[in-house]
Amino acid sequence: SQELEQSPQSLIVQEGKNLTINCTSSKTLYGLYWYKQKYGEGLIFLMMLQKGGEEKSHEKITAKLDEKKQQSSLHITASQPSHAGIYLCGAPGVGTSYGKLTFGQGTILTVHP
Amino acid sequence: DAGVIQSPRHEVTEMGQEVTLRCKPISGHDYLFWYRQTMMRGLELLIYFNNNVPIDDSGMPEDRFSAKMPNASFSTLKIQPSEPRDSAVYFCASSLGWERETQYFGPGTRLLVL
Secondary structure, eight states, X not given: OOOEEEEOSEEEEETTOOEEEEEEESSOOSOEEEEEEOTXXXXXXXXXXXXXTOEEEETTEEEXXXXXXXXXXXXXXXXXXXXXEEEEEEEOOSGGGTTOOEEOOOEEEEEEO | OOOOEEEOSEXXXXXXXXXXXXXXXXXXXXXXXXXXXXXXXXXXXXXXXETTEEEEOTTOOXXXXXXXXXXXXXXXXXXXXXXXXGOEEEEXXXXXXXXXXXXXXXXXXXXXXX
């Protein structure tokens, strides 16, 4: 079965700093979803990457998919307290199992004002 | 749209009791998913439905767990009898389709079994 490892497990930054979260897969990635979760709330969809080399941005968050490295990265520029939360990556299954997502353990981000 | 709706948001029960979690997916979505999130195991898929039909329940931990979807706007996840190790956050999610579609999550039900 596929496993996703996120690094770092937790991150504390000062407001205004840039940061990167990585998601590495044990198998080939056929896509990658990024979600954000706040305590006591559900997962909020951020971005979906569908093919190797793809890069997407939304506001100050940029995500990339490196198929060869079986890895995705999430980069936040000029972090703000509103970026704090748990970031989860999710990988689709193979072929007919595409919708069966496997998730990483999450990265806890704290942003100090 | 109101998004995926789950109830109750919090549930505290005693071991051995029956627990029923409820979910209303986003209107028009054909797929519904039930997940469980724990510190030890992270977020795991339990079961999913397509057009109200259960397709894959390989993630359901034991026979104590059952899920139904009597119509397109309602699903339940039942645990009978409940055990302390079932304590977790249970999420429901729905999507428009299967491939390359986004799964939208509900707020979750935080279950504590004493």
